[in-house]
Amino acid sequence: MSQYVVGLTGGIGSGKSTVAELFVEQGAGLVDADAIARELTVADGVAMPMLTAEFGRKILSPNGALDRAAMRQLAFADPSIKNRLECILHPIIRKISTERCRAATEPYVILAVPLLVESGTYRDRCDRIVVVDCPESLQIERVMARNGMSAEEVKAIMATQATRQQRLLVADDVVVNDADKTKISEQVKMLHSNYLALMAEKLKASC
Template sequence: MSAYVVGLTGGVGSGKSTVANWLVEQGAGLVDTDAIAHELTAPGGGAMAALIASFGADIATPDGALDRAAMRRRVFADPAARRQLEAVLHPMIRQVAEQRCHSDPAPYVLLAVPLLVESGAYRRRCDRILVVDCPVELQLARVMLRNGLSSAEAQAIISAQATREQRLAIADDIVLNASRTEDLHAPLCRLHTAYLAQAAEKAKANH
């Protein structure tokens, strides 16, 4: 992967998309592993034949997409099913992500991976890791508001992810998103300038 890759992560509700969108507007590339997962499990998606072979036809909707609700129930009830799902999907997602990072013409690429902490494979591919951070109570409030969930449901989602401390431990750069979106612009501007310089250095070293 020759592109300069900035791994972007953060807990649910931290504001990763806000940060990614702003940096993309400045000229960064974006490879989003969640979006790739959706493509692979859409009607006719590249993972559907393997998923049906693993789990049976009842995990597909009539139009041939992954029935997310049915799959979620299955993996929630059965850890072995979760591992099986990950064994099918994750290598495919990584392969597509790597190809896109490699071919993106932008000066640097944001590789957005919600579970970056948990996944050593992605961390090895990143030149820098940018963590979007916010206090857990704010994260909880945002998830409840955005998804219409109860406090217990939102807490369950947050608890299933790496902790705030684990994310901060792997960060090269941290953006605190705890108040107004406008407050992000100055720190993001500094990071964008730094990433452009670091990407240019890497390109020079590789020639």
């Protein structure tokens, strides 16, 4: 695995993708659990036979990929479905993300995991955890504008995730995303310098 792994997380609408991109611009590697999940659930994705066997063809979009909206509705109707879905996807995502971290050649890797706190296992794989934080009202506003959801739908998703307080409790570092991109960029640059220094210390200690 890359010598230094930084776990990146945050609630829906917090701006995780923007922050991850800024780290990449600074020279960090990126392994994105959400992107891996999308790879697994396209029409010919590795996970699709297992998902179809578990939930039936009602979860398929017309082109044979996972219909995320249909899956979300099923999970809201029956909380056990979310656990069944995660039992299929999470081990595969964990395996692929570990392989990609090991293959990374950058000084350190950002491991972006939306449900990092909820998984309970990523702390063992990360040297550092950075949380992207903003007020919950701003999360709701952003997701409504981005996805065309109602406030109630966004709140329902947020209710299935760790709370803002729970995320902040596990954070080694926090990026506050409640203003413009310039403010976020300044925070990322400072953290990038710190991670390079910490990575160098870890390398020195291992010699």
